[in-house]
Amino acid sequence: MSAKYEKNYFSSDFTLGILGGGQLGKMLLYETRKFDIRTKVLDASDEAPCKIACDQFVLGSLMDYDTVIDFGQDVDVLTIEIENVNLDALEQLEENGKTVYPPTRALRTIQNKAKQKLFYVDNGIPTAPFSRFAYKSEINDSIANGALEFPFIWKAAQFGYDGQGVKVVRKLEDLEALPTGECIAEKMIDFKNELAVIVCRNPNGEVRTYPVVEMEFHPEANQVEYVICPARIDDKVARKAQEIALKVSEKIGHIGLLAVELFQTQDDEILVNEVAPRPHNSGHYSIEASYTNQFEQHIRAILNLPLGNTQSKVAGIMVNLVGAENHTGEVLYEHMEEILALDGVTPHIYGKKQTRPFRKMGHVTIVNQDLAKAREIAQQVKETIKVISKQDG
Structure with missing residues (x-):
């Protein structure tokens, strides 16, 4: 050594x-x-x-x-x-x-979504067109003078997390309940797929990428419902996605993991949506499906150890377990035995004692040699297990 x-x-x-x-x-x-x-x-x-x-x-x-x-x-x-x-x-x-690790200079770029978007523009990284506003009130002026058109995506510049701080704005009234501080208004992209690539980098300069994954989102909560690996996309699109993710990683100068969320447009262009400099929901499948899972890889990277094999041993799908609507209080997981009886199913329960609507409470990984079969079982898991509260159960 x-x-x-x-x-x-x-x-x-x-x-x-x-x-x-x-x-x-x-x-x-x-x-x-x-x-x-x-x-x-x-x-x-x-x-x-x-x-x-x-x-x-x-x-x-x-x-x-x-x-x-x-x-x-x-x-x-x-x-x-x-x-x-x-x-x-x-x-x-x-x-x-x-x-x-990651270094503070990388975190300063990433922590503020307006800075993050400007970083993409400055470095020639493709991203959705956007406008930056110091205050929400400036959006009304921009709409009034024709510089901004409905619909668009409003994002808080800071402290958004797990679907919070993001809103589709279709009319002026949609702005009323939103926070007043710094934000961006982003053009809505007509996309085929939402994709993600996790890049890992250690201080010695070793870099590895995980396979491109496909993400299916909950329409209301703006949270990932399914992560599918490998993504069901053309090889050329997958290569383009990995190349762009590697460029983001190189320019931002992170150490550890960088999850790069992407849009695949209708004409197969790849646009960067946003990044996270840490283990990420889009990599949870790797615990069961990969030779080296994302969490071990992050440890290897920040301790400057040799990076592990990022390839998958088997097709993997991750299902998020989130609190059911209309349920708040002490958590109860219903039908756990039924999903444990299914082949290739592993639940991960996070240890949060209190549930509330759409709160991330755990995830389930489904592995199978056949991706289509894994997706079928994932649907079954999603429809079977319920995260409810004891008093409302």
């Missing part, structure tokens, strides 16, 4: 810090426990899914400068499982000599 890989992370006093204690962090911890890597996690909820699996849990706000500074003092490498963190604190930790 060359000198560049000699650092001993395993069964040692090395500590990996993770900002965010949600389900992505919990799934990262499956891999750190496999490797016996010591972990410390910061989250604002005392019921965070990560709490049961990390070596040290710290309760506190990811957006509070002093809290993040204090948290980062005694870790060796710091990473994130959510973008909404205090970047000034991370930048200060970097200046103090701490290793932070």
Whole structure:
């Protein structure tokens, strides 16, 4: 083994810090426990899914400068499982000599959707046409003078997550209930498919891409319902999607994982929608379907270890488990036994005790040698399992 890989992370006093204690962090911890890597996690909820699996849990706000500074003092490498963190604190930790991956400069571009879109334009990366507004009220002026036409996609510049902060605007009244701050208005794209490519990169410059996946979204919640790997698209389109994702990765300079969400237009052009610099919903299928799952790959990348094989062993489909409409309260998973009786089905329950409509509570992976069969079973899973509340059940 060359000198560049000699650092001993395993069964040692090395500590990996993770900002965010949600389900992505919990799934990262499956891999750190496999490797016996010591972990410390910061989250604002005392019921965070990560709490049961990390070596040290710290309760506190990811957006509070002093809290993040204090948290980062005694870790060796710091990473994130959510973008909404205090970047000034991370930048200060970097200046103090701490290793932070992804680097703060990449996070500054990604955290603000307006900056992210301008980054694509500046770097010749294809993306949907858009307008940037400092305040929502400016949109009305833009509509009045003919510079903006219905329908369009409104996106909050910051703090959107899991379908929040995104709205299709078809008429003036649709704007009324939206937040007033910085936002973008994006042209609606007539697309065939929504695709995603996960790119992984380590500090040595090794880069791997996962196969292109296809995403099917819930029309109301704007959340992914199904992720299908491999995407049911032409090989030329798949190559174009991977090439564009690699260009985004190179220009943005991330370390770790970068999930690049894409539109395939009716004439097979590829447009970048947005990116996430962390493990991502579009890669959950990889836990059962890939040689190296996305969470292990993120750990390998941020610790500058050799990257693993990103190819699939088998076709994989992921179904999101979200809280049923009209159900709020202590969670109950109905018909779990029925889905466990199906071939190739593995549920992942995130450990959130309270459900509410469309809250991500878990996911189910379906693997099969035959993609069409996997999709058929996925539909069966979706129609069978119910995430409800005990008092409403």
